[in-house]
Amino acid sequence: GAVVSQHPSRVICKSGTSVKIECRSLDFQATTMFWYRQFPKQSLMLMATSNEGSKATYEQGVEKDKFLINHASLTLSTLTVTSAHPEDSSFYICSARWRLAGGMTKNIQYFGAGTRLSVL
Amino acid sequence: GIQVEQSPPDLILQEGANSTLRCNFSDSVNNLQWFHQNPWGQLINLFYIPSGTKQNGRLSATTVATERYSLLYISSSQTTDSGVYFCAADSGGSNYKLTFGKGTLLTVNP
Numbered sequence: 001g002a003v004v005s006q007h008p009s010r011v012i013c014k015s016g017t018s019v020k021i022e023c024r025s026l027d028f029q030a031t032t033m034f035w036y037r038q039f040p041k042q043s044l045m046l047m048a049t050s051n052e053g054s055k056a057t058y059e060q061g062v063e064k065d066k067f068l069i070n071h072a073s074l075t076l077s078t079l080t081v082t083s084a085h086p087e088d089s090s091f092y093i094c095s096a097r098w099r100l101a102g103g104m105t106k107n108i109q110y111f112g113a114g115t116r117l118s119v120l
Numbered sequence: 121g122i123q124v125e126q127s128p129p130d131l132i133l134q135e136g137a138n139s140t141l142r143c144n145f146s147d148s149v150n151n152l153q154w155f156h157q158n159p160w161g162q163l164i165n166l167f168y169i170p171s172g173t174k175q176n177g178r179l180s181a182t183t184v185a186t187e188r189y190s191l192l193y194i195s196s197s198q199t200t201d202s203g204v205y206f207c208a209a210d211s212g213g214s215n216y217k218l219t220f221g222k223g224t225l226l227t228v229n230p
Contacts (some may be wrong), residue, residue: 032216038161043206044220091161097216107151107170109208109218111163 003027004096006112013084014120021079021115023094030096033077034109035069038091047092050077084119091116122147122211126221133197133228141192141224143207150212152183154192157204157223166192166205197228 003026013019023033032051036044048064050056050071058064066088068080077096081088095109123146133139145152154166167174167181169190174181178197183190194201204225208218 034217043222044208046217046219049217093161093163095218107210107216108153108165108168109151110165111155114161114163116161 002098002108002110004094004110004112006094006115008115009113010116010118012118012120015085016083019081019084019117021081021092021094021117023077023079023096023112025075025096025098025110028096028098029074030077030098031074032097033071034095034097035067035077035079036093036095038093038114040091044093047079081117084117086119089117089119121217122149122209122219124207124209124219124221126205126207126224128224129222130225131227133226135197135199135228135230137197137228138193138195139197139226141194141205141207141226143190143192143209143221145188145190145207145209147188147211149183149185149188149209151216151218152190152207152209153218154181154190155206155208156201157206159203163206194226197226199228199230202226202228 005024035047047062048056048058056069071077093114095111125144152170155163169183171185178195180193204223206223208220
């Protein structure tokens, strides 16, 4: 159980285009989903937190107009990198917190396999 | 926010050796997780361990919440154990955001 699917796994795009990354919880409902960014040989940095049906909360220094997050259901969140540029090239990872019946949540976060974005 | 520090940053072992990875955190924790990041970038959940001791095969972990540290033990290491090990913690609050340490890069040589 607790599978988080992230697609695509890799994307190469031209500068100026927009790229959408999907994050789905396959066998559980996710109260909250998180988006991280990881540069080579570095740790994960939280970009934003999204709760179903509400606007995402962005970390300091993350451009909300550049990184659009939509969390339309309890099983799907999307990250759109708008007008991508080479400096946006990175590894993007999503995670989800498990919402149990009755509205309680598990504390554990489950992670997707990541998306490697290369902007030419 | 909470600070998470991991040590050592790098560790090189011979196959069969044992190792201990450490994670210090600056505040009381609501959640603490250990992960192994494989060469393809996938984060593998190893332990959810805000307190106490757990074991899973050759791996075990202990968190001493009152002293604000957690340890990950790897026994009889194998080459497939190579990769980066991350500790991540949150101190509660409305969004339960995990803060990651910088990781320990483990290399197990045959």
